[in-house]
Amino acid sequence: MFIVFEGIDGSGKTTLSNRVARELRRAGLTVRHVREDGRLASPVSEGLRRFTRDPLHLALTPVAELLLYAAREAQLLEEVTRPALAEHDVVIADRFLYTAEVLARFGRGLPEAEVRPVLDTCQRGLHPDRVFLIDVDPAIARARRRASKLLAKDRSTPSRKGLTGTGLQARLRAGYRSLAVASPERWSIIENTDVPLDEQVTRLVEDVLRARRGEAPLFHAGLTRPTVPVRSLPEARGRFLARLDGWTVDEPGLAAWFLAGMEGQDVEARRALLAERCPELIAHGLAGLTHPAAWEWRHRLEAAAPEHVLASLTDDASDTPEAWHLRERWEARAPEAVAASLTGLDSERAWLMRDRLSRTAPEPVMVSLSGLDSARAWDERWRWLSSRGGDAAFADEGVARALCRSLRGVDSERAWEWRERAMAVAPDAVLRSLEGLDSPRAWALREQHAARAPKAVIGSLTGLDVPAAWKLRETFGVACEEVLDSLTGMDVPAAWRLRTVLADTWPSATVKSLGLLAATARGQALTLELLERHPHDFALLRQAARTASQLEEEPRHGVA
Numbered sequence: 001m002f003i004v005f006e007g008i009d010g011s012g013k014t015t016l017s018n019r020v021a022r023e024l025r026r027a028g029l030t031v032r033h034v035r036e037d038g039r040l041a042s043p044v045s046e047g048l049r050r051f052t053r054d055p056l057h058l059a060l061t062p063v064a065e066l067l068l069y070a071a072r073e074a075q076l077l078e079e080v081t082r083p084a085l086a087e088h089d090v091v092i093a094d095r096f097l098y099t100a101e102v103l104a105r106f107g108r109g110l111p112e113a114e115v116r117p118v119l120d121t122c123q124r125g126l127h128p129d130r131v132f133l134i135d136v137d138p139a140i141a142r143a144r145r146r147a148s149k150l151l152a153k154d155r156s157t158p159s160r161k162g163l164t165g166t167g168l169q170a171r172l173r174a175g176y177r178s179l180a181v182a183s184p185e186r187w188s189i190i191e192n193t194d195v196p197l198d199e200q201v202t203r204l205v206e207d208v209l210r211a212r213r214g215e216a217p218l219f220h221a222g223l224t225r226p227t228v229p230v231r232s233l234p235e236a237r238g239r240f241l242a243r244l245d246g247w248t249v250d251e252p253g254l255a256a257w258f259l260a261g262m263e264g265q266d267v268e269a270r271r272a273l274l275a276e277r278c279p280e281l282i283a284h285g286l287a288g289l290t291h292p293a294a295w296e297w298r299h300r301l302e303a304a305a306p307e308h309v310l311a312s313l314t315d316d317a318s319d320t321p322e323a324w325h326l327r328e329r330w331e332a333r334a335p336e337a338v339a340a341s342l343t344g345l346d347s348e349r350a351w352l353m354r355d356r357l358s359r360t361a362p363e364p365v366m367v368s369l370s371g372l373d374s375a376r377a378w379d380e381r382w383r384w385l386s387s388r389g390g391d392a393a394f395a396d397e398g399v400a401r402a403l404c405r406s407l408r409g410v411d412s413e414r415a416w417e418w419r420e421r422a423m424a425v426a427p428d429a430v431l432r433s434l435e436g437l438d439s440p441r442a443w444a445l446r447e448q449h450a451a452r453a454p455k456a457v458i459g460s461l462t463g464l465d466v467p468a469a470w471k472l473r474e475t476f477g478v479a480c481e482e483v484l485d486s487l488t489g490m491d492v493p494a495a496w497r498l499r500t501v502l503a504d505t506w507p508s509a510t511v512k513s514l515g516l517l518a519a520t521a522r523g524q525a526l527t528l529e530l531l532e533r534h535p536h537d538f539a540l541l542r543q544a545a546r547t548a549s550q551l552e553e554e555p556r557h558g559v560a
């Protein structure tokens with residue numbers, strides 16, 4: 001029998017399908033997993049996967065992308081899956097042609113009539129016996145992915161997948177769910193958020209064994225969504241914290257991740273519960289925080305997670321006396337993290353520290369020049385580039401990426417010469433380096449790439465209040481949630497208009513985009529309206545919970 005696991009990135013397909021395969025073997029069945037431990041059994045399919053993930057291919061069109069994703073599955077099917085079906089009791093796949101279908105139709109908007117013939121050609125009548133849709137709120141899937149990357153110190157280069165933006169995951173999830181609801185005889189929806197892993201594996205194994213005996217599935221494709229309205233910001237905070245508390249035992253990392261950026265006694269109590277088990281995640285979540293409890297946490301966690309504590313010295317926390325003490329204490333023992341924490345600082349003190357660190361942590365020192373266009377900054381960049389072999393080093397993707405990060409927000413002639421060279425090996429990094437730029441060259445590049453790499457382009461519009469920026473935001477707002485991130489705190493009519501238009505498409509991003517305006521009467525009214533209409537949206541609950549603590553601090557704003 002043929003079992004397929006589908007779902008968005010980070011939903012749990014790889015973990016669950018591998019464990020189910022192992023358990024079925026233990027139960028005495030012969031099992032072939034065509035992607036054991038995450039590696040596709042066909043090297044051709046692995047090669048196609050690498051090709052579609054390579055950010056160098058950011059111009060890939062939706063039709064070309066469909067053909068490549070379909071080719072990856074077709075190859076695996078012909079080369080491995082079909083032969084395995086003849087020889088094993090159970091064949092398991094982690095993704096199938098549904099991945100190509102959902103990306104093309106729901107992700108990119110290609111019509112079904114164009115997509116179907118491609119799928120039929122690849123599938124040639126073969127259908128899985130069961131499809132498990134591993135279903136998770138995209139905000140939770142993303143948190144799991146990012147938290148595990150942070151803990152694994154995974155510094156792999158960015159993939160093309162980061163260029164479309166998080167909104168794509170919401171469309172893919174909706175697409176998967178509609179396929180499941182349309183074919184309940186084949187699909188089961190497995191909610192994978194509040195069920196411990198072991199229990200989930202046991203249930204899935206039992207379901208496969210039932211299917212082999214011809215019995216009805218344990219799971220079904222129906223969607224259950226209880227609706228309990230949220231009527232106030234404190235209630236939203238209560239509900240958010242209750243959800244976190246539910247994860248404290250079985251998935252403390254997730255609870256720790258979602259405490260990031262938050263303040264308040266109730267939050268500090270949770271940090272205290274989690275700090276020993278998840279010091280890195282708690283430290284990471286202090287980024288930018290400057291209230292006294294945040295500094296206390298940094299001191300308590302610096303021995304266990306020095307790099308994460310140093311990485312939290314951003315924004316308002318970056319140029320404070322406490323931050324400098326921390327840097328000085330760790331300068332010799334964690335030079336790279338200290339150098340990275342100097343990002344954007346242009347004071348004499350920052351330069352003296354860079355001078356001391358340029359031998360032990362040359363690359364982070366160079367990257368920390370982000371936004372600086374002074375002669376001193378350029379001397380440092382040149383020095384680094386010569387140490388890497390001079391101009392020829394631009395051909396190295398890692399060098400080009402590091403230079404682009406260092407050039408963020410720099411608009412001088414030299415910066416553009418370097419961008420042109422970096423374009424050939426790291427075009428996505430060049431787009432990100434346009435942060436805040438308002439020059440004709442920056443606009444030309446944005447226009448050229450916005451359709452295929454909207455997140456990278458839109459991410460560079462932060463704070464720009466000019467007609468060209470509004471035009472791009474309006475064009476891409478419905479597809480790309482990050483449009484809202486680019487207006488954080490803006491109080492101009494165009495910003496409010498976009499918030500109103502996009503509110504129900506991206507509720508949590510809308511509230512996040514309010515920044516400090518969230519505490520105003522207008523901000524609160526918008527948040528409450530959205531809570532009423534989207535009481536299930538966890539990311540929205542979290543944003544509302546943040547506003548609730550802003551109000552406690554600033555009662556003068558009153559309640560709308």
Ligand SMILES: Nc1ncnc2c1ncn2[C@@H]1O[C@H](COP(=O)(O)OP(=O)(O)O)[C@@H](O)[C@H]1O
Nearest residue numbers: 009010011012013014015144148192195196197
């Ligand atoms: N039921 C669960 N409870 C807790 N963590 C889970 C659960 N399911 C998956 N995870 C975790 O979520 C993360 C993403 O899972 P993964 O299998 O890599 O997803 P995918 O293959 O769908 O991208 C992993 O860190 C995994 O351990």
Ligand SMILES: Cc1cn([C@H]2C[C@H](O)[C@@H](COP(=O)(O)OP(=O)(O)O)O2)c(=O)[nH]c1=O
Nearest residue numbers: 049052053095099103160161162163164168
């Ligand atoms: C190209 C692209 C794909 N995807 C989705 C579409 C597919 O469902 C999925 C395929 O990812 P991929 O990394 O190619 O394979 P896997 O997840 O199996 O390791 O990623 C994005 O989320 N963003 C993107 O920009």
